[in-house]
């Protein structure tokens with residue numbers, strides 16, 4: 039199912055009505071349809087079926103079907119499929135972002151956290167929902183060095199050179215608005231970088247080491263130069279290296295305006311470990327905490 043289409047549906051008011059319907063009639067299914075207007079070159083009707091059952095993650099399934107008709111020709115199915123994304127989560131996400139927007143007021147959001155903490159994954163969703171642009175600081179540095187990958191920059195010019203470029207990139211970003219920035223995992227160690235981030239809201243994604251090591255071991259360490267040169271199996275060597283880095287940096291991450299602890303989210307949601315937490319749930323928590331921080335007078 040086309041995700042963009044699904045997202046467009048989720049922000050429609052018809053969706054909200056259907057939520058009410060599902061609450062009031064939990065065992066029945068609902069079908070509704072409406073006409074897409076605006077940029078579409080031909081009339082298209084979208085129907086959505088709510089399937090009453092929820093899966094084990096409490097996600098309600100939705101079947102979507104796009105019917106397209108041109109002038110008097112019979113309608114034909116253009117696209118159909120079912121989405122198991124949680125409509126509850128998407129609704130909360132959309133509502134939360136609208137609630138937070140006046141507080142954020144165009145400020146940039148800087149995601150900080152260890153390698154593999156989800157800054158890119160979470161950052162992309164957060165930027166979409168706020169109508170912001172997404173920027174990856176590592177990518178910006180790579181572009182500055184003629185498209186050289188970070189691991190190669192470390193090898194050719196050393197970590198000091200990379201850190202200088204990273205600081206320059208953050209300085210440039212500090213003059214911008216409406217950006218969600220995924221910072222490099224080590225950006226927090228230089229106090230000057232915090233100065234560049236201070237006009238925005240900094241958000242620490244605090245993920246337990248075991249989960250970080252699992253995620254990184256699953257994709258390999260090629261692009262992460264600070265995890266090279268150790269022996270042992272992939273998980274063990276990543277875990278060992280990450281724990282040293284975290285010991286060195288723990289206090290630096292704690293400078294962030296907001297801390298999103300995956301362990302706390304797991305506890306709230308009744309999960310035994312953090313692996314069941316979806317990126318959307320992390321974004322919701324981040325929006326809540328950003329609102330709290332700004333409402334308390336932060337900045």
Ligand SMILES: Nc1ncnc2c1ncn2[C@@H]1O[C@H](COP(=O)(O)OP(=O)(O)OP(=O)(O)O)[C@@H](O)[C@H]1O
Pocket residue numbers: 151152153154155156157158159160220221222223253254257262313315316317320
């Ligand atoms: N909530 C999550 N649950 C499970 N896996 C996740 C979650 N968030 C991210 N991941 C996975 O973890 C890996 C690292 O995520 P991501 O690239 O977003 O992290 P990052 O903080 O940007 O990492 P880096 O700083 O090293 O680039 C990816 O493979 C991603 O799919």
Ligand SMILES: O=C(O)C1=C[C@@H](O)[C@@H](O)[C@H](O)C1
Pocket residue numbers: 152153176188221222223224225261262263264
């Ligand atoms: O944790 C770190 O120090 C790093 C994380 C990556 O995002 C890159 O910025 C680089 O590999 C260094």
